[in-house]
Amino acid sequence: MKRLMRNRATPIIRELLAGDGLSVAKLVQPIFVEEGLQTSTELAGLRGNFRMGVEAALKQIESDLAQSVRNFMLFPLPAAKGISPDSGAQIIAAIKKRFGADIHLWVDTCLCSTSPLGHCCLFHEKNPLSNNGAVTPNIDLEATLEALASYALAFAQAGADGIAPSDMMDGRVAAIRSNLDQNAFNHIPIMSYSTKFASQFYGPFRDAADSSPAFGDRKQYQIDVRNRDDAINASIRCADEGADLLMLKPGMTSIDLLSPIRKKTQLPVGVYQVSGEYAALDLLAREGFADFNKALLETWQVYRRAGAQFIITYGARKALDLGVPAL
Numbered sequence: 124m125k126r127l128m129r130n131r132a133t134p135i136i137r138e139l140l141a142g143d144g145l146s147v148a149k150l151v152q153p154i155f156v157e158e159g160l161q162t163s164t165e166l167a168g169l170r171g172n173f174r175m176g177v178e179a180a181l182k183q184i185e186s187d188l189a190q191s192v193r194n195f196m197l198f199p200l201p202a203a204k205g206i207s208p209d210s211g212a213q214i215i216a217a218i219k220k221r222f223g224a225d226i227h228l229w230v231d232t233c234l235c236s237t238s239p240l241g242h243c244c245l246f247h248e249k250n251p252l253s254n255n256g257a258v259t260p261n262i263d264l265e266a267t268l269e270a271l272a273s274y275a276l277a278f279a280q281a282g283a284d285g286i287a288p289s290d291m292m293d294g295r296v297a298a299i300r301s302n303l304d305q306n307a308f309n310h311i312p313i314m315s316y317s318t319k320f321a322s323q324f325y326g327p328f329r330d331a332a333d334s335s336p337a338f339g340d341r342k343q344y345q346i347d348v349r350n351r352d353d354a355i356n357a358s359i360r361c362a363d364e365g366a367d368l369l370m371l372k373p374g375m376t377s378i379d380l381l382s383p384i385r386k387k388t389q390l391p392v393g394v395y396q397v398s399g400e401y402a403a404l405d406l407l408a409r410e411g412f413a414d415f416n417k418a419l420l421e422t423w424q425v426y427r428r429a430g431a432q433f434i435i436t437y438g439a440r441k442a443l444d445l446g447v448p449a450l
């Protein structure tokens with residue numbers, strides 16, 4: 124059964140997905156929260172964004188709420204690497220305990236920030252590099268899907284309002300959907316990173332989330348920017364597997380795909396203005412070549428013009444100050 128009601132379940136998701144124009148209600152603020160971290164550090168290239176412990180994150184969310192931000196994309200970071208959703212679940216529980224239905228907490232669901240190898244998947248061999256020194260990893264898809272589905276369930280049980288798988292593994296949306304449904308979480312929406320390109324523009328993020336691959340790169344599972352059909356098919360596939368919202372990333376390299384994907388899937392399609400895009404504006408401004416705030420606003424306006432239903436951006440918390448209306 125298609126469950127269209129997931130996208131209408133709360134006032135926050137209704138505002139995220141309804142209507143035209145630009146408002147803070149259509150912006151999603153990423154937050155990086157690390158288990159047990161005592162002092163916050165500002166993220167290089169992402170001015171105004173911090174890697175925080177839970178206490179600092181609660182204060183940050185409170186101040187973001189005062190700026191009308193209601194949607195957050197949580198990147199839970201463990202104190203020590205290891206394949207387990209536990210630290211993420213604790214962070215989610217602490218945030219939801221404090222804010223309840225005042226926020227919609229999307230949780231980036233991936234293995235790369237918890238994996239010692241920094242990849243979004245698990246491998247058949249313990250050390251894929253031993254394979255003749257070849258960097259072509261040997262992905263264990265079955266084990267990867269199982270791990271992702273268990274992360275998603277643990278996050279939902281801890282109070283996540285939405286699951287956002289960012290790994291690009293074949294079959295992960297279906298695996299997550301079925302694990303959620305079997306455990307009475309069929310009301311939890313999945314926002315799939317459905318068309319995600321292998322990109323140079325994730326640099327500041329990988330520092331922030333400490334998630335650079337220890338070997339090789341992500342081209343085995345992320346899409347080649349030259350392949351339009353592959354890019355569109357990846358989103359259609361996520362729609363077929365049961366995604367409720369689709370998301371294209373980096374936003375800038377996906378502008379032309381918004382409208383065809385929306386037409387083909389009839390699902391809400393958003394963009395992620397990724398770390399490198401945000402940092403690029405900052406660098407321009409630092410060199411005196413642009414006004415940061417005006418440039419940021421301009422990019423959001425273009426995303427909306429191109430048909431993005433929502434925008435994940437490191438500047439969501441600045442939007443109200445830039446004159447973007449709350450609703």
Ligand code: PBG
Binds near residue numbers: 334
């Ligand atoms: C994890 C993930 C990444 C981003 C979001 N989730 C990094 C990657 O795939 O390498 C990038 C976000 C950004 O650059 O702002 N899979």
